[in-house]
Amino acid sequence: MIADRYDERPEETVTMYGATGTTIRWLINKDNGARTFAMRRFEVQPGGEIPLHDHDADHEIYILSGEGIAFTEEQEITIKPDMFVYVPPNEAHGYRNTGDSPLIFLCVIPLLE
Amino acid sequence: MIADRYDERPEETVTMYGATGTTIRWLINKDNGARTFAMRRFEVQPGGEIPLHDHDADHEIYILSGEGIAFTEEQEITIKPDMFVYVPPNEAHGYRNTGDSPLIFLCVIPLLE
Numbered sequence: 001m002i003a004d005r006y007d008e009r010p011e012e013t014v015t016m017y018g019a020t021g022t023t024i025r026w027l028i029n030k031d032n033g034a035r036t037f038a039m040r041r042f043e044v045q046p047g048g049e050i051p052l053h054d055h056d057a058d059h060e061i062y063i064l065s066g067e068g069i070a071f072t073e074e075q076e077i078t079i080k081p082d083m084f085v086y087v088p089p090n091e092a093h094g095y096r097n098t099g100d101s102p103l104i105f106l107c108v109i110p111l112l113e
Numbered sequence: 114m115i116a117d118r119y120d121e122r123p124e125e126t127v128t129m130y131g132a133t134g135t136t137i138r139w140l141i142n143k144d145n146g147a148r149t150f151a152m153r154r155f156e157v158q159p160g161g162e163i164p165l166h167d168h169d170a171d172h173e174i175y176i177l178s179g180e181g182i183a184f185t186e187e188q189e190i191t192i193k194p195d196m197f198v199y200v201p202p203n204e205a206h207g208y209r210n211t212g213d214s215p216l217i218f219l220c221v222i223p224l225l226e
Binding site for chain 2 (some may be wrong): 005
């Protein structure tokens, strides 16, 4: 069993094209033995966003703090703490912080290879 | 994309042998399209526990609130909000709430089969 605080993991800037004010920490990954899925923690600063993008991996998300929107080409959903979001494979999606504090969420993805 | 509050999902008592004061909500599961892993939210009341048990599924856990211990046959780790825990496959593990408020955590598991 491995346990640690989230801030013991390095914080990296999300450099995806168009992303602003967003960092990621990989909490649980192949490095600590995970086999089929990985847990990451995102922080999006006020006004920051991850723009629409898509990929094979589906997402399971849980909002820890802050407020924002999760959007697809057809939907825009207000997200708040204690909400979960499921993004199916290949559905274009993005997130934006519409509040005045960091939007923080967990995002679990399959380890595809 | 599907989004909802955790409390829109039914709360079920954990009936595993020896478990006390513990409920589970399945947030994301095959029902909403998940293919390879599922997100659940546990609440363990003060004094409650899930005793040592093991299974093929590994766990990726994130503590949302409360305080307790996660234990194996060899380890006992204090768990607090904003900690994550990785439990490898087939390692016997359990949890106990040692605080005076609910111990709440997410637990993501593979969908085996």
